[in-house]
Amino acid sequence: MSKPDQSIPVLAIDGPSGTGKGTIAGRVAGHLGWHMLDSGALYRAFAHVAVENDISPDDASGLQGLIRTIDIAFIQTDAGLKISADGTDVTDCVRSEAGGKRASIFAKIPLVRKGLLERQRRMRVAPGLVADGRDMGTVVFPDAFLKIFLDASASIRAQRRYNQLQEKGVSGTLRALEKEIAERDAQDRNRSASPLIPASDAIVLDTSEKGIVEVFQEVVSLIEDRK
Ligand code: C5P
Helix, strand or coil, X not given: CCCCCCCCCEEEXXXXXXXXXXXXXXXXXXXXXXXXXXXXXHHHHHHHHHHHCCCCCCCHHHHHHHHHHCCEEEEEEXXXXXXXXXXXXXXXXXHCHHHHHHHHHHHCCHHHHHHHHHHHHCCCCCCCEEEEECCHHHHHCCCCCEEEEEECCXXXXXXXXXXXXXXXXXXXXXXXXXXXXXXXHHHHHHCCCCCCCCCCCCEEEEXXXXXXXXXXXXXXXXXXXXX
């Protein structure tokens, strides 16, 4: 397998969940005509298959085996990005709140992060890549030409997530979501392997008081400035 071409530009967009990261990354990728890496979906799919196969977070050899064999594919459809693991469509189960929580548990294991690193770097394909995650700017693509860290207050992120779930007809309370988001944030920020922190050269944008269109325009103008 040839090494990813480092001359291919990468835009790294990191931050906690509920900041609009995925939506912004998707729109910017569409605007630029670039590929997109949803690295959270990769961790979600990996954790889902591990649980389905009874591989626990402390089973190092089981995890190593799964890293070697798991086939995760992203398929762009009219209805959005579909995630397939070993040939099965796992989109709905990995996108749930439980799927995020499960991903966060497996994502703190160094051998899992190391095992998924090359897969992420292989997504660096011309004409460019918009990479969305927690450690895109710090670990996976430290040479990204622009690193953006989107943030927002925890209560606003929970409210946004609540609204999304309501629209989808999924039940749940705002209070339960606030608790889950706080727990996942703490787990992602305090782990020793690739914790969620802005890269030293990242531009931090607080989206608490901003709509998607405004954030999108800010990101596009930052890209123009770098060109
Ligand atoms: O972004 P998303 O909410 O889909 O990510 C799910 C979980 O996967 C995160 O809470 C985090 O624990 C993990 N993750 C990660 N590194 C990434 C992307 C996601 O650790 N680059």
